[in-house]
Amino acid sequence: MFRFVFLAATLCFAAATSAQTITFGASVQLTGPVANTGRYYKDAYEFAVDKINAAGGVKVGGAQSKIALKLLDNQSDVNLSVRQYAQLLSQDKVNFLLGPFASNFVLADSSIAEKAQVPMVQGGGASDEIYTRSYKYIFGTLPAASDYFGSTIEAMAKLSPAPKTVALLYADDSFDVSVAKGTRELLQKAGIKAVLDQRYSSNASDFSVVLSQIKSANAEAVLVAGHETEVLNFIRQAKSLGVSPKLYSFTVGVPSADFRHALGKDANGASGMTAWLPSTSLKDPWFGDAEAFARDWKAKFGYDPDYHAAAGVAAVEAFVKAIEAAGSTDPKKVRDALAKVSFDSLYGHIAFNDKGQISLPQIMIQIQNDKVVPIFAGKDFINKLEYPLPPWSQR
Amino acid sequence: MQLLLQVLASGVLLGGLYALMALGLALVWGVLNIVNLSHGALIMLGAYATYFLFTGAHIDPFAALPITAVVLFVVGYGIQRGILNLVIRGPMFNTLLITFGIEVILTYLAQLWFSADFRAINPGYAGSNFAVGGITIPLVQVISFAIAIGLTVAMWLFLLHTRIGRGIRAAAQNLVAARLYGVDPKRIYAVTFGLGAALAGVAGGLYGTVSQINPYIGGPLTAKSFAIAIIGGLDNPLGVIVGGLCLGIVESLTALYIGPTYRDVASFGILVLVLIVRPSGLLGRTT
Numbered sequence: 217m218f219r220f221v222f223l224a225a226t227l228c229f230a231a232a233t234s235a236q237t238i239t240f241g242a243s244v245q246l247t248g249p250v251a252n253t254g255r256y257y258k259d260a261y262e263f264a265v266d267k268i269n270a271a272g273g274v275k276v277g278g279a280q281s282k283i284a285l286k287l288l289d290n291q292s293d294v295n296l297s298v299r300q301y302a303q304l305l306s307q308d309k310v311n312f313l314l315g316p317f318a319s320n321f322v323l324a325d326s327s328i329a330e331k332a333q334v335p336m337v338q339g340g341g342a343s344d345e346i347y348t349r350s351y352k353y354i355f356g357t358l359p360a361a362s363d364y365f366g367s368t369i370e371a372m373a374k375l376s377p378a379p380k381t382v383a384l385l386y387a388d389d390s391f392d393v394s395v396a397k398g399t400r401e402l403l404q405k406a407g408i409k410a411v412l413d414q415r416y417s418s419n420a421s422d423f424s425v426v427l428s429q430i431k432s433a434n435a436e437a438v439l440v441a442g443h444e445t446e447v448l449n450f451i452r453q454a455k456s457l458g459v460s461p462k463l464y465s466f467t468v469g470v471p472s473a474d475f476r477h478a479l480g481k482d483a484n485g486a487s488g489m490t491a492w493l494p495s496t497s498l499k500d501p502w503f504g505d506a507e508a509f510a511r512d513w514k515a516k517f518g519y520d521p522d523y524h525a526a527a528g529v530a531a532v533e534a535f536v537k538a539i540e541a542a543g544s545t546d547p548k549k550v551r552d553a554l555a556k557v558s559f560d561s562l563y564g565h566i567a568f569n570d571k572g573q574i575s576l577p578q579i580m581i582q583i584q585n586d587k588v589v590p591i592f593a594g595k596d597f598i599n600k601l602e603y604p605l606p607p608w609s610q611r
Numbered sequence: 612m613q614l615l616l617q618v619l620a621s622g623v624l625l626g627g628l629y630a631l632m633a634l635g636l637a638l639v640w641g642v643l644n645i646v647n648l649s650h651g652a653l654i655m656l657g658a659y660a661t662y663f664l665f666t667g668a669h670i671d672p673f674a675a676l677p678i679t680a681v682v683l684f685v686v687g688y689g690i691q692r693g694i695l696n697l698v699i700r701g702p703m704f705n706t707l708l709i710t711f712g713i714e715v716i717l718t719y720l721a722q723l724w725f726s727a728d729f730r731a732i733n734p735g736y737a738g739s740n741f742a743v744g745g746i747t748i749p750l751v752q753v754i755s756f757a758i759a760i761g762l763t764v765a766m767w768l769f770l771l772h773t774r775i776g777r778g779i780r781a782a783a784q785n786l787v788a789a790r791l792y793g794v795d796p797k798r799i800y801a802v803t804f805g806l807g808a809a810l811a812g813v814a815g816g817l818y819g820t821v822s823q824i825n826p827y828i829g830g831p832l833t834a835k836s837f838a839i840a841i842i843g844g845l846d847n848p849l850g851v852i853v854g855g856l857c858l859g860i861v862e863s864l865t866a867l868y869i870g871p872t873y874r875d876v877a878s879f880g881i882l883v884l885v886l887i888v889r890p891s892g893l894l895g896r897t898t
Contacts, residue, residue, distance in 0.1 A: 455738030456749035
């Protein structure tokens, strides 16, 4: 008799506290040519999920649910990533989707999420193209590609003597074409002339011709929108051809530690931008603040996080806040909650505009003495910009 | 005019490096009739070998090249003796499949061992250059060019005048007759493939000093070497110099006058043109 009561009580207790597990699915580049940046997202998603679970998980309808993560490796192949997202939805039946890295992947994969009407929050694609399709279920934590050079061009206007001529180079993929389009308008508004405006094939390894053209056109500043491998080659070849513009800024590479490590001293002087710096002023409900997050990240993974990592964590946090606000795991309700979400996190203030994209200013940064130094964020110079850059022979 | 001369100079230097990359492939293809699709992966391994010798043992990259060549020779010898020998008498399709498989395996092993982080071989003199009549010439690329031409000529002389070289050519021309003369095909094939791999390794080491290294650089380099080998012709090792220079100059001029996105269009366009007009290559025999 007693045993029966005990058993019944235990079962009732278990039923009352048993909560569902919420599963997030993502297809990320773990191998293949972009695995170098893809791994930031795997680490970010796992780091965030572990931290949130340790703090109790997600509160849904009175019960605490744990989050599970299902990650697949798309081998840097867009077609495979599309199939994997379809598989995550139909076979693995995940609740929500987290995005891959790179705009061209997000462009393709987001269509799967939209069609299935399952929300996807992605921290890997910034191209404006992603948000021009009137998709309702896609949200992004990377700010608009067209604005990447915004703070840089504003800073340029405040320098003396301000650069009057610019060479604009960009790779031929969705993100970089978006950046170039936006940058052209920004340059025009600032009254700066683009003496060279060239598009090159992704994975180009030889920039000697374009560098010779930059030298011959006497471009004072160079803006490059490309991939880390191309930017690395560009800088090395600029040195070997003796091309030293007064300022050069790149959309990728500068914030990441292994890029600086690969270039060594030659990285000094390169400018870039980031939407995120690990400062103590960015408070977070789970991680304390951005600086503590960066410390814990480095301790766990052995490398410094950059804005890709923070954007990935922000995606997970946005979902958790939205699920709690919606009080359910119904995709439509969570989608509506995501559209209204607004909170401060280690990544900054997270809120999506009516197209689904976050709006954060880019901070212009420069590598000085092997360290990333914030330079300009819209108002005044935070630190002095090393300008004009001395010729290579004098560095 | 200055710009044109600078671009031509860059094109020639680029062509020299291209020629060295293609030399190993052309040797193996012309002699063994093996289209080595893993050639790019061997270049990549050579680049990593030189990188680790430079950063780990602090050996100057140019001094590390002979060591890299030996290491890759052993790897190539092993691949040929152990794997390729099994399919060498079979249809060519089998060697294409196997070398493709080797390429995939080598790439993923490199990703596992070395991670996808990119490396660059950055000796102190990596960016130095000198000026000649207003044109800037990067030092490392000039040395690479000289090594490339030197090795190509050395390979040509080796095939013409040494015993092993003649054995290799004999085995390619008529295996039965060569065996009657005492040529051991297994050993000769393995030595040839090893030489091809060694040359790929040296090209990789030089590539790492002017560009960057990651496990995935192999694929595009195989395609480029392939194009150069065909353009230059497989019968004569000097053909790769012609092919490489041709490609380097055409690519640079295309980038200058038409646009950088058309580089690959130009290089593969030349390939198609050569195949139509002179299929045995620019330096090939026209029979």
